[in-house]
Amino acid sequence: MVVWVPQDYLNDILLNINEFTAIKKYLSNIGASYASHISTNVGDDCAVYQSSCHQLISTDVAVEGVHFPKNLPAEFIARRAVASALSDIAAMGGSLEGFTLGLSISKTDHQWLAGLRKGLQYIARKYQVPLIGGDVVKGPTQLSVTAIGSSKKSPILRSGAKQNDIVCISGKLGGSFLGYKAYLENNCHSAASKRYLSPEARIQYGKCCSDYVNSMIDISDGIFQDLSHLTNSSRVGARIDFKAIPFLSNDYAKEIIKFGDDYELLFTVSPKKIHQLEMHLANHRMKLFRIGVIDGKKTIIDNLPSKITTKGWDHFA
Amino acid sequence: MVVWVPQDYLNDILLNINEFTAIKKYLSNIGASYASHISTNVGDDCAVYQSSCHQLISTDVAVEGVHFPKNLPAEFIARRAVASALSDIAAMGGSLEGFTLGLSISKTDHQWLAGLRKGLQYIARKYQVPLIGGDVVKGPTQLSVTAIGSSKKSPILRSGAKQNDIVCISGKLGGSFLGYKAYLENNCHSAASKRYLSPEARIQYGKCCSDYVNSMIDISDGIFQDLSHLTNSSRVGARIDFKAIPFLSNDYAKEIIKFGDDYELLFTVSPKKIHQLEMHLANHRMKLFRIGVIDGKKTIIDNLPSKITTKGWDHFA
Numbered sequence: 001m002v003v004w005v006p007q008d009y010l011n012d013i014l015l016n017i018n019e020f021t022a023i024k025k026y027l028s029n030i031g032a033s034y035a036s037h038i039s040t041n042v043g044d045d046c047a048v049y050q051s052s053c054h055q056l057i058s059t060d061v062a063v064e065g066v067h068f069p070k071n072l073p074a075e076f077i078a079r080r081a082v083a084s085a086l087s088d089i090a091a092m093g094g095s096l097e098g099f100t101l102g103l104s105i106s107k108t109d110h111q112w113l114a115g116l117r118k119g120l121q122y123i124a125r126k127y128q129v130p131l132i133g134g135d136v137v138k139g140p141t142q143l144s145v146t147a148i149g150s151s152k153k154s155p156i157l158r159s160g161a162k163q164n165d166i167v168c169i170s171g172k173l174g175g176s177f178l179g180y181k182a183y184l185e186n187n188c189h190s191a192a193s194k195r196y197l198s199p200e201a202r203i204q205y206g207k208c209c210s211d212y213v214n215s216m217i218d219i220s221d222g223i224f225q226d227l228s229h230l231t232n233s234s235r236v237g238a239r240i241d242f243k244a245i246p247f248l249s250n251d252y253a254k255e256i257i258k259f260g261d262d263y264e265l266l267f268t269v270s271p272k273k274i275h276q277l278e279m280h281l282a283n284h285r286m287k288l289f290r291i292g293v294i295d296g297k298k299t300i301i302d303n304l305p306s307k308i309t310t311k312g313w314d315h316f317a
Numbered sequence: 318m319v320v321w322v323p324q325d326y327l328n329d330i331l332l333n334i335n336e337f338t339a340i341k342k343y344l345s346n347i348g349a350s351y352a353s354h355i356s357t358n359v360g361d362d363c364a365v366y367q368s369s370c371h372q373l374i375s376t377d378v379a380v381e382g383v384h385f386p387k388n389l390p391a392e393f394i395a396r397r398a399v400a401s402a403l404s405d406i407a408a409m410g411g412s413l414e415g416f417t418l419g420l421s422i423s424k425t426d427h428q429w430l431a432g433l434r435k436g437l438q439y440i441a442r443k444y445q446v447p448l449i450g451g452d453v454v455k456g457p458t459q460l461s462v463t464a465i466g467s468s469k470k471s472p473i474l475r476s477g478a479k480q481n482d483i484v485c486i487s488g489k490l491g492g493s494f495l496g497y498k499a500y501l502e503n504n505c506h507s508a509a510s511k512r513y514l515s516p517e518a519r520i521q522y523g524k525c526c527s528d529y530v531n532s533m534i535d536i537s538d539g540i541f542q543d544l545s546h547l548t549n550s551s552r553v554g555a556r557i558d559f560k561a562i563p564f565l566s567n568d569y570a571k572e573i574i575k576f577g578d579d580y581e582l583l584f585t586v587s588p589k590k591i592h593q594l595e596m597h598l599a600n601h602r603m604k605l606f607r608i609g610v611i612d613g614k615k616t617i618i619d620n621l622p623s624k625i626t627t628k629g630w631d632h633f634a
Contacts, residue, residue: 044550045408045534046373046464048472055372056363057449059463061419063456091362102378102419102461132374135461139380144419144452144461146376147363155365217362233361 026113027101030131031124035098047098047132055097056149058088064141074112076189076197078119081143084220086127086201087263089149091218093156093210096127096203101134102144127203153210156267160215161234165268165294170205170286173223174248176261181252199263208284209267212277216267222260224301224310230266231299240292242303254308268294343430344418347448348441352415364415364449372414373466375405381458391429393506393514395436398460401537403444403518404580406466408535410473410527413444413520418451419461444520470527473584478532478551482585482611487522487603490540491565493578498569516580525601526584529594533584539577541618541627547583548616557609559620571625585611 062081064070072080082099089096101120105112120131132148179196183189189197202218209216217230223245231238247253256262269277274290281287301310379398381387399416406413418437422429437448449465496513500506506514519535526533534547540562548555564570573579586594591607598604618627 044475045405046375046411046466046472048371048373048409048468051368051372054365055368056365057415057417057463057465058363059417059419059451059461061421061452061454061456061459061461063421063454066454066456088362092365094363098374100374100376100463102376102463104378104380104459134376135378137378137380137383139378139383139459140457142378142421142456142459142461144376144378144459146374146417146419146463148374149363151365155363158361 026117027120027131027134027136030117030120031129034124034128035130035132047100051097051150053150053152054094054155056089056092056094056151056155057146058085059144059146060085060088062143062145074115075119075122077143078116079122079198082120082123082145083199083201083263085145085147086123086129086203087199087218087220089147090201090203090206090263091156091216091265092149092151093153093206093213093216094149094151095207096129097148097150098130098132099148100132100146102142102146103134103136104139104142105136106138106141122198127201151210156206156210156213156216158215158217158230158233161230161236161268161294162214162270163236163294165214165270166274166290167227167238167240167266167268167292167294168274168288168290169219169223169246170202170265170267170288171262172246172248172289173219173262173264174252174256175199176263177252177256177259178248180259196261199261201263202265204284205265205281205286208281208286209265209277212273212280213267213269216265219262219264219266220260222257223266224257225260226266227299230268231294234294235297236294237296237298237300238292239295240299240301242301242305242308244289244291246289253305257308343434344437344448344451344453347434347437348446351441351445352447352449364417368414368467370467370469371472373406373409373411373468373472374463375402376461376463377402377405378459378461389514391432392436392439394460395433396439396515399437399440399462399464400516400518400580402462402464403440403446403520404516404535404537406464407518407520407523407580408473408533408582409466409468410470410523410530410533411466411468412524413446414465414467415447415449416465417449417463419459419463420451420453421456421459422453423455423458439515444518468527473523473527473530473533475532475534475547475550478547478553478585478611479587480553480611482531482587483591483607484544484555484557484583484585484609484611485591485605485607486536486540486563487519487582487584487605488579489563489565489606490536490579490581491569491573492516493580494569494573494576495565497576513578516578518580519582521601522582522598522603525598525603526582526594529590529597530584530586533582536579536581536583537577539574540583541574542577543583544616547585548611551611552614553611554613554615554617555609556612557616557618559618559622559625561606561608563606570622574625
């Protein structure tokens, strides 16, 4: 009999023995002070929590060498992976309840795990959200984060855009690409690299929008890719003025669009409600950028530079 | 500037274009007929559902070459990975609400994805549970499954075992190890390999137990490993009669204990309630196996064969 067990499986069992130590040491009590609604936490078969609202659940996977470079410190791997998952709750206008972490690591490296814990604690404090469970296994480095949120009102879907809605975004694009570029140049956490190493999930912004907007999505795959998801779901087109899209650097507009990863929110709002929304955002020291209108069935980008193509995005004219 | 973007990141973007096709073709409408409580499904930022019960959330990761062999057909990779996550809901005595899938794959192989879909559909039908969302990324093959459940009553925790409780398990151990052995010998799905290729999450059994038992856990890491989690959480010890543990093959008891992966339930029940539980289980054509009692602070295994050691498990005498 060929025995695959004693090789891979027993290694896994050895790691399993460590798994429980690793969970206790590095993954327990992350955001415990924000876990009053969670009755059982890391360490049982499931996390348990109670809520009478709409429940929101989203899973995001981050792979070493694909979503983050191999040498990225674990603290920033954690910050990036979790923020990316929390951003999906923001895109529904929801509040955060907790998150779980499926962690695959090739070996038990305590320094690495301590960095990961630091990143998770940063997230827990920043968003006041607890880590409520997960799994640690042996394998190529990957983080799978499931974000759990809630919404007292109906959540904002991608599919709600209406003709004549104004298309807006929550902030300037390019922080992640330019931050990544700065990180490659300086290899450290700085003001310039911050938005790549520690992207922000716009939870507060999404909640502010939830009473006003008709549709919303987060810009994780690049503005045109995500716009196409929104317009396709809503069965509408849009007329976008490229010049109205706020880039942190127009020189890198093409790269910024391809890179995505900015986690700003893209949303549509009725012309009747946009002033109210702008005032509501201003009260929270936030603003919006108008980039076009929902119009017809096909999407047209005016003033598109010749070096940028919309080929590859569905339903673009 | 070293540009890491055009290599890995653009590949990811290319896969992202496929990601949406892959999600639509292979991951949409899995268990849709069981999704009446889910208001938004695969295809928005989050899944949305409403529930006023205790919410149960658990994440499990399955890695190629660790949790399943490289050549295992995708249908069984899916069956194994999802059943393992659902088993955690069973271990709390909960009902299933849905699951999400974080899928990392190295390339878009349509035949493989079609097999995966078949496995997911099998799970959806068997447990009447919908796939409600997830993520598809490029990377080493891994499945991260987050199971979502609910419980009207307080869920059964690992930490509830009381002195004099009777320690029981839900079925014979070894189906997975012996099934794996049969699979290696015949390389196909057969009656002998079924319990490895398609393990059962004992949802119905767990629900039957929920009114009677004081503590519960699923046997995923091996009976003694999981027993130690239960006794440690409950701050008790147990006196177990090894001869009372039902193995499908006593010749392979050692291997079966190390292999784990059986997903039977291990639970403790007051002597006053055990007859009621046995009758309740019998009404559902199920039974329990008594293997010992909760006793003192240390765990003692009587009649332990000399070739089996309890070294490595916390708090074993």
